Amino acid sequence: MSGGHxxxxxxxxxxxxxxARMPLPRLxxxxxxxxxxxxxxxxAYTFGGILAxxxxxxxxxxxxxxxxxxxDTTLAFHSVEKIMRDVNSGWLLRYLHSNGxxxxxxxxxxxxxxxxxxxxxxxxxxxxxxxxxxxYLLMMATGFMGYVLPWGQMSFWGATVITxxxxxxxxxxxxxxxxxxxxxxxxxxxxNRFFALHYLLPFMIAGVVVxxxxxxxxxxxxxxxxxxxxxxxxTVAFTPYATxxxxxxxxxxxxxxxxxxxxxxxxxxxxxxxIVADPLKTPAHIVPEWYYLPFYxxxxxxxxxxxxxxxxxxxxxxxxxxxxxxxxxxWLDTSKVRSAVYRPWYKLxxxxxxxxxxxxxxxxxRPAEGGGLLTLLFAGEFRGNYVGYSQLSTLYYxxxxxxxxxxxxxxxxxxxxxxxxxxxxxxxxxxxxxQLAGATAAPETKV
Amino acid sequence: MNKILKxxxxxxxxxxxxxxxxxAAEEEGHSAAEPTHxxxxxxxxxxxxxxxxxxxxxxxxxxxxxxxxREVCSAxxxxxxxxxxxxxxxxxxxxxxxxxxxxxxxxxxPNADGEMFQRPAIPSDHFxxxxxxxxxxxxxxxxxxxxxxxxxxxxxxxxxxxxTFVFDIFxxxxxxxxxxxxxxxxxxxxxxxxxxxxxxxxxxNPYFIAGKSLAMAQPITDGQVxxxxxxxxxxxxxxxxxAAFLMWAAExxxxxxxxxxxxxIAFLILFAGLVYLTxxxxxxxxxx
Numbered sequence: 219m220s221g222g223h224x225x226x227x228x229x230x231x232x233x234x235x236x237x238a239r240m241p242l243p244r245l246x247x248x249x250x251x252x253x254x255x256x257x258x259x260x261x262a263y264t265f266g267g268i269l270a271x272x273x274x275x276x277x278x279x280x281x282x283x284x285x286x287x288x289x290d291t292t293l294a295f296h297s298v299e300k301i302m303r304d305v306n307s308g309w310l311l312r313y314l315h316s317n318g319x320x321x322x323x324x325x326x327x328x329x330x331x332x333x334x335x336x337x338x339x340x341x342x343x344x345x346x347x348x349x350x351x352x353x354y355l356l357m358m359a360t361g362f363m364g365y366v367l368p369w370g371q372m373s374f375w376g377a378t379v380i381t382x383x384x385x386x387x388x389x390x391x392x393x394x395x396x397x398x399x400x401x402x403x404x405x406x407x408x409x410n411r412f413f414a415l416h417y418l419l420p421f422m423i424a425g426v427v428v429x430x431x432x433x434x435x436x437x438x439x440x441x442x443x444x445x446x447x448x449x450x451x452x453t454v455a456f457t458p459y460a461t462x463x464x465x466x467x468x469x470x471x472x473x474x475x476x477x478x479x480x481x482x483x484x485x486x487x488x489x490x491x492x493i494v495a496d497p498l499k500t501p502a503h504i505v506p507e508w509y510y511l512p513f514y515x516x517x518x519x520x521x522x523x524x525x526x527x528x529x530x531x532x533x534x535x536x537x538x539x540x541x542x543x544x545x546x547x548x549w550l551d552t553s554k555v556r557s558a559v560y561r562p563w564y565k566l567x568x569x570x571x572x573x574x575x576x577x578x579x580x581x582x583x584r585p586a587e588g589g590g591l592l593t594l595l596f597a598g599e600f601r602g603n604y605v606g607y608s609q610l611s612t613l614y615y616x617x618x619x620x621x622x623x624x625x626x627x628x629x630x631x632x633x634x635x636x637x638x639x640x641x642x643x644x645x646x647x648x649x650x651x652x653q654l655a656g657a658t659a660a661p662e663t664k665v
Numbered sequence: 666m667n668k669i670l671k672x673x674x675x676x677x678x679x680x681x682x683x684x685x686x687x688x689a690a691e692e693e694g695h696s697a698a699e700p701t702h703x704x705x706x707x708x709x710x711x712x713x714x715x716x717x718x719x720x721x722x723x724x725x726x727x728x729x730x731x732x733x734x735r736e737v738c739s740a741x742x743x744x745x746x747x748x749x750x751x752x753x754x755x756x757x758x759x760x761x762x763x764x765x766x767x768x769x770x771x772x773x774x775p776n777a778d779g780e781m782f783q784r785p786a787i788p789s790d791h792f793x794x795x796x797x798x799x800x801x802x803x804x805x806x807x808x809x810x811x812x813x814x815x816x817x818x819x820x821x822x823x824x825x826x827x828x829t830f831v832f833d834i835f836x837x838x839x840x841x842x843x844x845x846x847x848x849x850x851x852x853x854x855x856x857x858x859x860x861x862x863x864x865x866x867x868x869x870n871p872y873f874i875a876g877k878s879l880a881m882a883q884p885i886t887d888g889q890v891x892x893x894x895x896x897x898x899x900x901x902x903x904x905x906x907x908a909a910f911l912m913w914a915a916e917x918x919x920x921x922x923x924x925x926x927x928x929x930i931a932f933l934i935l936f937a938g939l940v941y942l943t944x945x946x947x948x949x950x951x952x953x
Contacts, residue, residue: 257953299746299816302918309918310925454951462944469937476933480926481718481837484819489842492820492915493812502875573679580683580827647952 224248249435254453255460256441258643262336263439264467265329271468272322273427277420279315287367289413291406294369295494313483319361320486321475323509326354334547335568337556338440344548346433349426351544356423358510358541363416365507369409370491375504377404377412383517386531403497443642444556445635452639503585511582512575513537516615518586519608536612543619550619552627560633564626571618574611581608698860705871708823708848711905713840715912718927721920722913724756729892730910731755733903737885738814741806743794746815747914750788754917762788769793807866809880818842818908818915823874842915843908848872850904853883 226247228234237244286305288297301308330350333339339347362380366373381404384395400407438447447453454460478485486508490501506514520533527535543550558565584604591613593599594606636642714723731752734744749766753759767785771793774781786793794813796802802810812820822841825833832838852872863869867878888898896902912919 257951259953296746303746303751309922313922454953458947459951462940462947466937466940466944469933469940473930473933473937476926476929480922480929482834482839483922484839485834489820489822492816569675569679572676573683576679576683643952 225252249431249456250461251455251457253435253456254447254450255439255456256447256452256639257454257459258441258443258639259439259460259463260442261463261467262328262332263441264464265325265332266434267464268325268468268471269322269329270427272318272325273420273423276315276318276322277424279311279318280417280420282311283315284417287413289367289410291369291409291495294367294409298368310479313479317475317478317483317486319364320478320507320509321471322357323361325471326357327509330354330544331572334571335558335565336440336442337444337551337553337558339548340551340556341548342437343433343440346430346437347548348545349430349433351541353423353426353430354544355541356419356426360416360419360423361507361509363412363419365491366404366409366412367416368491369495371493371495371499371501372488372491372504374404374495374497375501376506377408379504380506381408383534383537386528386534388531440556441639442557442559443636443639444560445637445639445642448638449640505583508579508583511580512578512615513540513582515578515582515608516540516612518582519605519612521586521590521605521609536616540612540615543616547619547623550623552624553630553632554627555632555635560635561626561630562633563630567618567622567626570614574614574618578608578611578615581611697858700877703876704823704848704874705877706848706852708841708844708872710838710840711844711847711908713843713909713912715909715919716840717837718923720923722754723909725894726906726909727755727913728757729894729896730906730908730913732892733885733890733907734814734910736890738907739792739795741795741802741811741881742814743796743811744792744814744914745794746791746813748789748791749786751917754913759788766790807880811881814911814914816915818846818911820915821845821874840912843912845872845874846908846911847901847904849874850885850907851901 224244224247226237226241226244228237228243233243236242283301286297286301286308288294298312301312303309305311333347333350362376366377381395381398384398385391387394396402398408398411399405400411441447488505505511514537517533517537520529520536522532523529524532553561553564555561558568581604586605586608588594588603588605588607589597589599590603590605591609592606594603594610599606636645713720714726715721734742749762749769752762752765757765766788769786769790769792770783771786771790772781773784776782796805799810819842823845824830825838825841849870849872852870853868855869855871857863857869857877861869861877863878867880868882869878871877873879885900885903887900890898890903892898892902896906916922
C-alpha cells in the first residue's frame with residue numbers, strides 16, 4: 219500500500235499458496251509491520267489508533283445492546299432500563315456504550331487539534347484530511363441519533379430542536395425535516411429510522427476509516443517537525459516501535475475511560491434523560507450532548523438578521539459553516555512551513571483557538587441570555603451576557619480559519635527548520651544532554 | 666516525555682484561561698423576592714455510604730428507606746421499574762420478599778371467562794402504581810402528576826456550576842440525586858421571603874429544582890414512621906434513608922459496578938506499567 223516495494227516473504231508453503239492467490243497477509247504485513255513511520259512521533263500521534271479501538275468498542279457493545287433494545291416509543295425507555303437492571307452485565311454494556319461515545323469524541327477532538335497544530339492537512343495530505351472531516355461528520359450524525367434511542371426527555375426534545383434546524387433552509391426545508399422525522403413531529407417513525415441509521419452509520423464510518431488509513435499509507439505520516447521523510451534513518455518500522463507506543467497510549471486512554479464508566483457513568487449525561495419522553499412537557503433548558511455544545515453556541519450566537527437571511531437561517535448556516543470550514547483548511551493555510559513548532563505566532567493563535575473552542579462549549583451549556591456583543595463591548599454588560607460572549611467567540615472561531623490562517627502564512631517569519639527528521643532528533647537529544655550536564659545550555663534551543 | 670509535559674501544560678493553560686473567562690462571565694445572584702434561577706438554595710452535600718470508589722449500600726438504611734416509601738411516598742408515587750424480587754438486595758430472604766409482595770394486589774388476566782381479576786403480587790411483579798393512569802393521578806393531585814420514583818435519584822440533579830463541575834470528575838461526585846431529595850424533603854417549613862408570590866395550592870420550598878414552590882405539601886413529619894432499629898425518627902433521618910433507598914432503586918447494580926471498576930483499574934495500572942517498560946526497552950536504542 220505504501221510507496222515502497224513490499225518486503226514480505228512468505229516462509230511456509232501455505233503462506234506462499236495464499237500469497238499467490240489473495241495476498242491479504244502481505245497487505246497486513248506491509249501496512250502494520252514493515253510500514254515505515256517517522257521516528258520522532260510523539261504521543262499526540264497515538265490518537266488514530268485509540269480512535270480505531272473506540273470504533274470497534276462502540277460497534278461491539280452496540281451490537282449486543284441492539285439485541286436487547288426495542289425501537290418503539292412506548293417500549294424504548296423501558297427496554298433500556300431492562301438492560302440496566304435485568305440483562306447480565308447490561309449496565310456495563312450500556313455505560314461502556316454511552317460513555318464510549320464521549321470518549322470517541324474526546325479522542326477525535328485531540329486528533330483534529332493535533333492535525334491543526336502540526337499542519338497535517340497540508341499537501342499532499344488534503345484528501346486524508348477531508349476523509350477525516352467526513353468521518354467526523356458521520357460521527358456527529360451517529361452520536362445524535364444514538365442519543366435519541368433511549369427516548370428520554372433530552373432525546374425527544376434534542377431531536378425536535380435539531381431536526382427543526384432543517385426547516386430554516388428555504389424552499390426544501392420543511393420537506394427535508396418531514397423526511398427525517400417520517401411525519402410532522404418526532405414520533406415512532408422517527409425513532410425507527412434513527413435506530414436503523416444509528417446501526418448503519420458506524421459501518422459507513424468503518425468504510426471511510428479504511429479510505430482514511432489507505433490515504434495515510436500512501437502519503438505517509440507527518441511528524442512534529444513537519445519535514446517529509448527523506449531517508450531510511452528518518453523512520454522506524456511500525457512494529458514494534460509504533461505498535462508498542464500506541465499500545466501504551468491506548469492503555470492510558472482505557473484507564474481514563476474506565477474512570478468514567480465505573481465511577482461517574484452519568485457525569486457526561488443529562489439527568490432529564492432519565493425521564494421518559496413527554497411531547498407535552500418541554501424541559502426548562504434543552505441542551506445537546508457536550509460534544510455538540512460549541513456548535514450549539516455558534517448556532518445561538520446569530521441573533522440578528524443579515525439582509526434576506528433571518529437569524530434562524532443565519533444560525534444554522536453559521537453552525538454548518540463552522541464544520542464546513544474544516545474541509546477547506548488545506549487551502550486556507552498559506553504557510554510554507556507545516557508545523558506550529560516553527561511558527562511562533564501560529565502557535566499562539568492555535569492555543570487561543572483551543573481555549574476559544576472550550577469556552578464556546580461552556581457557552582453552549584448556558585441559556586441564550588444577555589444583550590449581545592454590542593452591550594458587552596460598549597455598555598459593560600459582562601455578567602450573564604452569554605449571547606455577547608458567544609458572538610465574540612464565534613467571531614474568533616471563523617476569524618482563525620478565514621483571516622488568521624491565510625494572512626499569518628504570508629507575514630510570519632518562521633524559525634529555522636532542521637534539514638531532516640534525523641537532524642532534528644539528534645539536535646534535540648544533544649540539547650537535552652547539554653541541559654543535563656550543566657544549567658548553562660540555552661533552553662530556547664530546545665525544540 | 667518532556668514534550669508530553671509541555672503539551673499537557675499548554676493544554677491546561679488554555680483550559681485554565683477559558684475557565685477564568687467563564688468564571689468572570691458567570692451570572693450573579695438573583696433578587697430574593699423574584700428569583701429567576703432555581704433552586705434558590707443549592708442542596709447540602711451529605712455523607713452517603715455509597716459515595717466514592719469503595720461505596721456500598723447500607724442495607725439497614727435501604728430497609729428503612731423502603732419502609733418510608735411504602736408507608737408514605739407510595740400513596741402517590743409509583744415505582745414501576747422495580748420488581749419485588751430485587752428487594753433481596755436489601756438483605757431480605759426469599760420468603761420475606763414473598764410475604765412482602767403478597768401484601769400488594771395486582772391486576773392479572775384475562776381468566777378463562779375473559780375477566781381481569783386482582784390477585785396478591787408475587788416476587789416477579791413490580792410495585793403496583795397508586796393510580797390506574799396518569800389522568801387519574803393528575804385529577805387526584807390538583808393537576809400535577811406525582812413523578813415515578815424508579816429513576817428519580819438519577820433524574821434530578823442540581824447544576825453544580827463552575828468550577829465545581831470540574832472538580833467533580835476527580836472527587837467522583839455522583840450523589841446529586843440523593844442530595845437533592847434530602848434537601849427537598851428537609852426544605853419545607855421556611856417562610857417565603859417578603860414580597861414573593863406563591864401560587865395557590867403550591868408550597869414554598871427554596872430547594873425545589875423547578876420553581877419557587879411545588880404542588881407537593883410537606884410529605885413527612887418527625888415521628889411519622891416508626892423505626893425498629895433505634896434510628897432517630899426525624900425528618901432529616903427519614904430523608905436520608907429514603908434518598909439512599911431511591912438511589913438503590915435507580916441504580917441497583919452500583920456496588921457491583923464500583924467493585925468491578927476497582928479490579929479493572931488496578932489491572933490497567935499494572936498493565937500500563939508493563940507496557941511502558943516494554944516500550945522503553947524497544948525504543949532504548951533509537952533516539953527519538
